[in-house]
Amino acid sequence: MTHDxxxxxxxxxxxxxxxxxxxxxxxxxxxxxxxxxxxxALTVLENTEVDCCxxxxxxxxxxxxxxxxxxxEIDMTIPVIVMTGYPSLENxxxxxxxxxxxxxxxxxxxxxxxxxxxxxxxxxKVFEDxxxxxxxxxxxxxxxxxNIELLGKVDELNNLNKIMNDFEQVTSSRExxxxxxxxxxxxxxxxxxxxxxxxxTQEKPFQVTxxxxxxxxxxxxxxxxxxxxxxxxxDGIPLLVSQCTGVKxxxxxILSAMAVPLKIRDKVFGxxxxxxxxxxxxxxxxxxxxxxxxxxxxxxxxxxIALYETISENLFSTLRAFVKAVEARDAYTKEHxxxxxxMAVALGxxxxxxxxxxxxxxxxxxxxxxxxxxxxxNILLKPGRLTDEEFEIIKEHPVIGAMIVSQxxxxxxxxxxxxxxxxxxxxxxxxxxxxxxxxxxLSRIMSVxxxxxxxxxxxxxxxxxxxxxxxxxxRDGSGAQFDPRVVDTFFKxxxxxxxxxx
Ligand SMILES: [Fe+2]
Numbered sequence: 001m002t003h004d005x006x007x008x009x010x011x012x013x014x015x016x017x018x019x020x021x022x023x024x025x026x027x028x029x030x031x032x033x034x035x036x037x038x039x040x041a042l043t044v045l046e047n048t049e050v051d052c053c054x055x056x057x058x059x060x061x062x063x064x065x066x067x068x069x070x071x072x073e074i075d076m077t078i079p080v081i082v083m084t085g086y087p088s089l090e091n092x093x094x095x096x097x098x099x100x101x102x103x104x105x106x107x108x109x110x111x112x113x114x115x116x117x118x119x120x121x122x123x124x125k126v127f128e129d130x131x132x133x134x135x136x137x138x139x140x141x142x143x144x145x146x147n148i149e150l151l152g153k154v155d156e157l158n159n160l161n162k163i164m165n166d167f168e169q170v171t172s173s174r175e176x177x178x179x180x181x182x183x184x185x186x187x188x189x190x191x192x193x194x195x196x197x198x199x200x201t202q203e204k205p206f207q208v209t210x211x212x213x214x215x216x217x218x219x220x221x222x223x224x225x226x227x228x229x230x231x232x233x234x235d236g237i238p239l240l241v242s243q244c245t246g247v248k249x250x251x252x253x254i255l256s257a258m259a260v261p262l263k264i265r266d267k268v269f270g271x272x273x274x275x276x277x278x279x280x281x282x283x284x285x286x287x288x289x290x291x292x293x294x295x296x297x298x299x300x301x302x303x304x305i306a307l308y309e310t311i312s313e314n315l316f317s318t319l320r321a322f323v324k325a326v327e328a329r330d331a332y333t334k335e336h337x338x339x340x341x342x343m344a345v346a347l348g349x350x351x352x353x354x355x356x357x358x359x360x361x362x363x364x365x366x367x368x369x370x371x372x373x374x375x376x377x378n379i380l381l382k383p384g385r386l387t388d389e390e391f392e393i394i395k396e397h398p399v400i401g402a403m404i405v406s407q408x409x410x411x412x413x414x415x416x417x418x419x420x421x422x423x424x425x426x427x428x429x430x431x432x433x434x435x436x437x438x439x440x441x442l443s444r445i446m447s448v449x450x451x452x453x454x455x456x457x458x459x460x461x462x463x464x465x466x467x468x469x470x471x472x473x474x475r476d477g478s479g480a481q482f483d484p485r486v487v488d489t490f491f492k493x494x495x496x497x498x499x500x501x502x
Pocket of ligand 1: 368369397421422450
């Protein structure tokens with residue numbers, strides 16, 4: 001039988017025994033090391049890999065049992081066989097206690113020793129294999145646990161990302177509040193979520209919006225829920241009540257509850273609640289973490305929106321004042337911008353524009369000629385035909401207007417609409433000579449509305465044109481000055497009587 005050469009350590013203070021055993025086991029193709037006492041044996045064990053150890057029990061200094069104990073500490077898988085001349089029950093018990101796997105009685109029969117070696121080595125292999133298996137199993141379990149943890153982390157990141165992305169796209173407080181309650185339900189598996197605003201002038205929290213698994217919420221706000229909201233306002237700390245039965249007098253329908261504050265600069269201005277009303281799900285710390293994270297992000301977004309809305313509002317008012325000043329210089333263009341905005345919105349609505357686009361049209365419409373503020377009266381108000389040079393100066397107004405509006409970087413899309421409201425569909429317009437769909441869609445709408453109002457109102461140099469004349473100019477301009485789709489929409493509006501020619 002072939003086997004990897006195994007190393008046996010013999011420890012005995014009788015050197016003759018060591019010699020006999022060495023000779024025998026070397027012949028049997030084992031690797032043999034000998035030691036005359038326990039101390040030497042331990043030195044060997046520290047430097048060499050040993051597969052099995054025979055030791056005498058009675059030795060000066062360290063006896064065989066003590067040595068067995070040390071061996072066990074170094075490597076518990078090394079089988080130790082003790083040899084003794086005086087076997088007793090006590091000895092036997094001690095031997096086994098110390099992890100010794102077998103003992104042989106002196107004088108020892110060499111063949112018996114070899115049989116013993118084979119047996120213990122086989123047992124060691126089984127033991128080692130089992131140990132490996134156990135390790136493998138342990139590591140499998142660890143990997144599984146890590147996987148679960150990792151999946152949890154991925155889930156968490158997804159949720160946090162979702163919150164961030166969702167809020168990034170929000171442009172108004174109203175939209176934000178609706179997203180908050182929807183997200184709260186989505187991420188924490190709540191059946192119902194509400195958002196309350198706290199106002200210094202009102203004693204009771206005011207419910208702004210709510211989202212429920214049942215669709216609509218028919219019941220009024222219970223006093224206990226109101227008290228819960230006020231508690232959050234007072235403490236400013238998120239609250240989790242995993243099991244609600246008998247807690248805080250909450251209504252029976254609420255099985256599990258959470259509430260988090262919305263704060264701007266440490267001041268609570270709102271509270272988001274989430275309730276479980278059905279099934280076995282109960283909120284835990286993780287859900288509270290998500291809801292709190294969402295609360296913080298929502299409050300930040302609310303602050304930004306409020307800031308933006310205020311700045312935006314102020315600036316828009318200022319810019320509108322400029323436009324009014326321009327219009328006031330020319331009695332004939334009074335309210336021109338408002339009328340252009342109105343028609344642009346009507347055209348946009350007919351063409352299926354989103355609410356956001358309609359807002360853009362309204363905003364840009366009211367400011368589209370703001371650039372005229374930089375043009376001298378003698379050119380702007382000239383009753384007769386403009387010279388080429390004068391016309392070149394007039395042509396600067398979309399660029400000046402875009403520059404004014406873009407100053408704060410708040411209105412990129414509005415700026416583009418204003419810059420391009422004098423482009424022509426065939427590419428012969430100004431300032432950039434853009435052609436066809438390269439012109440922003442909303443500018444193409446604005447262009448028709450602008451031209452229409454200019455023709456349909458009195459000017460310093462001419463009376464307003466009649467509808468027939470205006471219609472024919474717009475029709476002729478289809479594909480040249482105007483986008484044919486917008487022209488078609490214009491006629492749809494006029495012919496259906498939804499646009500009154502005044
Ligand atoms: Fe203009």
